[in-house]
Amino acid sequence: MSLCAHRCRRFRCSPITKSSPRVRLRRRPSSRWRNEMQIHRVRGNDLKDALQRARRNFGEGALVISHERTSDGGVTVAVAQRPAQAGMQASTTSSGAEPAKQEVDITAYDEVRQRLAQTGFDAEWIESNLRRAAHAARHGEHPMDRFGVFIGSEFRIAHLPNTPGVTRLVAFIGNTGVGKTTGLVKLGARFVQAKRKVGMATLDSQRVGAVDQYRGYAEMLGAPMRALHADETLTTQTLGAHGKDVVLLDTKGCAESDAPQLKALHRTLYDQTAGAELDTFLVFSASASRSALREVTEAFSDLRLAGCVITKIDETRQPAAVLEHILELGLPVAFVSDGQDLGLNFRRATPELLADLVLLGRVE
Ligand SMILES: Nc1nc2c(ncn2[C@@H]2O[C@H](COP(=O)(O)OP(=O)(O)OP(=O)(O)O)[C@@H](O)[C@H]2O)c(=O)[nH]1
Ligand SMILES: [Mg+2]
Incomplete structure (x- = not known):
C-alpha cells in the first residue's frame, strides 16, 4: 500500500454514487x-x-x-x-x-x-x-x-453515464470567467481521444467573439458546432445532437441572467422523448469568495445538477471556501482543472484527489 503526499494510505472508502446521477442542491443542511x-x-x-x-x-x-x-x-x-x-x-x-x-x-x-x-x-x-x-x-x-x-x-463523486444510443448533453454553467468554455474544450478533447462522437453548441452567442472562439475550438476537435440564440427552442435538432455520443453545451457567464434560459432548457429537454439526456455541471473557481459561491449556487438552486467542476486550483493554495461549499451542498464533483493548457490539467475527481486538495491545497 503506497502513501500519498499527505500520508494518506490509498484505500477503498469512497462516496456512494446515487442510482440517479442528478441531484437537487441540499441547501445548508442544518x-x-x-x-x-x-x-x-x-x-x-x-x-x-x-x-x-x-x-x-x-x-x-x-x-x-x-x-x-x-x-x-x-x-x-x-x-x-x-x-x-x-x-x-x-x-x-x-x-x-x-x-x-x-x-x-x-x-x-x-x-x-x-x-x-x-x-x-x-x-x-x-x-x-x-x-x-x-x-x-x-x-x-x-x-x-x-x-x-x-x-x-x-465528497460525492459525480456519476458520468455512458449509455449506448443515448446522447448526453453536457452543459457547464457558472459565473463569468470561471473556465466554462475552457473546461468543456478540455472535456471534449478527452471524449475525442476516447473515440466518442462529439458535437458542440453554445448559448453564449451575443458576446463579441464568443461564437468564433468556440467554433475555433470545435474545429480543433473536429466537432460540428451550433450557435444558439437566447430565444431559440432547444431541442436535440437545434443542438445538433442526433448521432452524437455527447454534445458539449457552453453557456454565457453571469449566473442570474442565465438562470431562466437554463431552466427553460431543462424543461424542454426533459419533456422530449428523443434519446438525449442533459447533465448540467456548475463550475466553481477554486479562488472564488464564499459570497460569490453562495450567489451562483442560489441562482441555479432550482436546476437539477449532475454535479460540479472545480477550476483554477493552480491559482490558489487556499481552496477551502470552495471545498467547504461543495461539502455543505453535498454536490458531486466531476472534474478538477488545474491550468490553462487545453490538452492537460483536467482530471476526473476521486476521493484521493479531493483529499489532496483539502490537506495540501493542490493536487499531486
Ligand atoms: N490558471 C487557470 N486558468 C484557467 C483554468 N481554466 C480556465 N482558465 C482561464 O480562465 C480564463 C477564462 O476561461 P473561460 O473558459 O473563457 O471562462 P468562461 O467561464 O467560459 O468565461 P465566460 O464565457 O466569459 O463566462 C481563460 O484565460 C482560461 O485560460 C484553470 O484551471 N487554471
Ligand atoms: Mg465562455
Whole structure:
C-alpha cells in the first residue's frame, strides 16, 4: 500500500454514487441534521467485503441504509452512525469505561490541524471534522492517513453515464470567467481521444467573439458546432445532437441572467422523448469568495445538477471556501482543472484527489 503526499494510505472508502446521477442542491443542511446522524460510504470488492469493512470501521451498531454495485464491479454500502454510537465505538476500543460520554482524543491531530489552517479552513470546521474523523480511527492509524481517508469519503463523486444510443448533453454553467468554455474544450478533447462522437453548441452567442472562439475550438476537435440564440427552442435538432455520443453545451457567464434560459432548457429537454439526456455541471473557481459561491449556487438552486467542476486550483493554495461549499451542498464533483493548457490539467475527481486538495491545497 503506497502513501500519498499527505500520508494518506490509498484505500477503498469512497462516496456512494446515487442510482440517479442528478441531484437537487441540499441547501445548508442544518447542524441538527449533521449532529443526529453520520452517513459513511464504504466500498468493497463485493457486498460481504463492503459490510466487513463497514463493520470494522464503524462498529457493529452502524445501520446499513443502502448498497449498490459500482461500475468497476465492486459494491458500495452506505451506513448510518449516530454520534453517540461513534463515541461508544471510539471509547470501547480504548478504555471501555463510560463509553458514550467519553470525548474523543484529537491531541494527536495537530499536524493535520496546521495543514487545514494553511489551506484556509476555519477553526470551527477544522475542530468539528477532526472529531468526526477521529471517532472512526482504527488502532495505530496515522492521524494524517485517518483524516485523508475520512475527508475523501465525505465528497460525492459525480456519476458520468455512458449509455449506448443515448446522447448526453453536457452543459457547464457558472459565473463569468470561471473556465466554462475552457473546461468543456478540455472535456471534449478527452471524449475525442476516447473515440466518442462529439458535437458542440453554445448559448453564449451575443458576446463579441464568443461564437468564433468556440467554433475555433470545435474545429480543433473536429466537432460540428451550433450557435444558439437566447430565444431559440432547444431541442436535440437545434443542438445538433442526433448521432452524437455527447454534445458539449457552453453557456454565457453571469449566473442570474442565465438562470431562466437554463431552466427553460431543462424543461424542454426533459419533456422530449428523443434519446438525449442533459447533465448540467456548475463550475466553481477554486479562488472564488464564499459570497460569490453562495450567489451562483442560489441562482441555479432550482436546476437539477449532475454535479460540479472545480477550476483554477493552480491559482490558489487556499481552496477551502470552495471545498467547504461543495461539502455543505453535498454536490458531486466531476472534474478538477488545474491550468490553462487545453490538452492537460483536467482530471476526473476521486476521493484521493479531493483529499489532496483539502490537506495540501493542490493536487499531486
Ligand atoms: N490558471 C487557470 N486558468 C484557467 C483554468 N481554466 C480556465 N482558465 C482561464 O480562465 C480564463 C477564462 O476561461 P473561460 O473558459 O473563457 O471562462 P468562461 O467561464 O467560459 O468565461 P465566460 O464565457 O466569459 O463566462 C481563460 O484565460 C482560461 O485560460 C484553470 O484551471 N487554471
Ligand atoms: Mg465562455
